């Protein structure tokens with residue numbers, strides 16, 4: 283393993299990662315390493331480059347300059363499907379779902395993605411019991427066991443988000459990427475998702491990355507925050523310290539960045 287640039291715990295590392303769209307540099311020489319067993323929240327004002335940075339990590343976009351390593355391998359030019367196969371999994375905002383397939387079939391596709399046992403096998407065979415067990419397991423994990431036969435398109439929005447997270451779990455990646463995982467969910471559904479993310483973090487051998495605007499969610503889950511501003515890495519470190527930093531407060535001027543004092547129980551709902 284060519285890991286002169288990594289520590290043993292580092293699973294994913296970006297070095298001077300940059301992408302330009304015409305004259306606009308959306309991500310500008312960002313360097314950071316993500317260690318096994320950590321959850322990093324990526325925050326920043328609107329247009330800071332968070333989603334673009336995620337796209338560079340998952341392979342939806344290729345960088346103009348810079349390097350990316352996964353588990354000691356240079357994956358800078360590796361395409362998104364291959365990265366997913368290698369263990370970099372991303373939950374998209376509902377675009378991963380197959381609306382005309384059932385919840386169970388969607389889960390099957392995710393659970394079998396690495397084995398190549400496609401949907402036909404699901405319909406035909408009694409074999410593949412291990413995949414069926416996996417599907418049952420992850421359906422239960424996201425509280426959707428009772429909705430296995432529903433078409434994904436007919437699920438309420440909150441359940442679609444749960445299905446999406448369930449599919450990511452079923453891929454069993456080593457890097458979990460969540461892009462505002464609770465967006466559009468009702469207050470009572472949010473804890474299911476946050477508990478799942480917390481549980482992944484507690485396995486202590488995965489990397490979890492979270493783009494998140496809600497600072498209460500960031501505080502409750504993240505070991506570390508990375509702040510992007512105008513495409514650059516503005517600050518990083520332990521959440522309370524970073525949120526309180528004058529530089530970060532300044533970058534958020536004009537947006538609501540809640541101060542890090544103690545919250546009332548209602549405020550964190």
Ligand SMILES: Nc1ncnc2c1ncn2[C@@H]1O[C@H](COP(=O)(O)OP(=O)(O)OP(=O)(O)O)[C@@H](O)[C@H]1O
Nearest residue numbers: 303306307308326327328329330331332333334335
């Ligand atoms: N394909 C593209 N072509 C041109 N400019 C782009 C493209 N994708 C992103 N940008 C620009 O790059 C900048 C960063 O966008 P990005 O969506 O990554 O920000 P963000 O931090 O995720 O914002 P938000 O919090 O609003 O989702 C913006 O100025 C955006 O307009």
